[in-house]
Amino acid sequence: MASAANANLNAVRETMDVLLEISRLLNTGLDMESLSICVRLCEQGINPEALSAVIKELRKTSESLKASENSTS
C-alpha cells in the first residue's frame, strides 16, 4: 500500500518536472508554485481556457498595481 503511494508520488513529481519544463519552453510565466496550484485547479475540473483567462487577468491587475507603486515612489 505504502509502496503504491510512493510510486504515485514519484510519478506526480516526475510529471510536474516535465510540465514545468514545457511551461518554461512555452514562456507561460508560471513558476512551480503557480503551476502546482493550476494543476490542482485542473484536477478539480476547472476549464483550462477559463483558468488561462483568470491568470491573464491576475497578471494585468497586479502589473497595474506594481506600475502605480513605481510611479508614486
Added chain:
Amino acid sequence: MKASSSSSITELLGALCDCSLSGVSWKRRSLGTVSRESFRRTLKKRVYGALLSKLFQDGTKGPVPGQSAAANTPPRNKVLMICFDLRVAGCREEAERLEGQLERLPEGTSSGLQEVDAVLELLVHLAGSAPPAPSSF
C-alpha cells in the same frame, strides 16, 4: 495561505491571487487607502468575474465554423503545432527540446495526475503570455 494545504477551488484561487501579489510592497501601501486585504478582495472579484464570464460564453457559444477543429485538437497535437511554428521561426533547438519534453510526459494514469491533458491545454493557452526573459550578455 499555502497552496500545499489548500484543497477547495476557492482556497486554490485565493492562493493564486497571493502568488500574483508577491513582490508588491505593502508596508508603504498600508499608509494609503489600499491595504493588502482590500486589494486581495478586489483581485478575487476579478478572478471570479473572469471565470464566470468564460462560463457564460461557453454556454452561449454555438457551433462556430472553424473553431470546432481547433477545440477538438488534442493538446499534445497543439504543442506539436507550436514546435512546428518554432522550427519555421528558426528556433530549432527550442522545438527539439519541447518535443523531447512532450515525449517524456506520461499519458493517462501513469502520470499520477487525472487531468494532465487539461494542464497541457492550459499551458498552450498561456504560451508566450509572459514577457521574454532578458538575454544575458
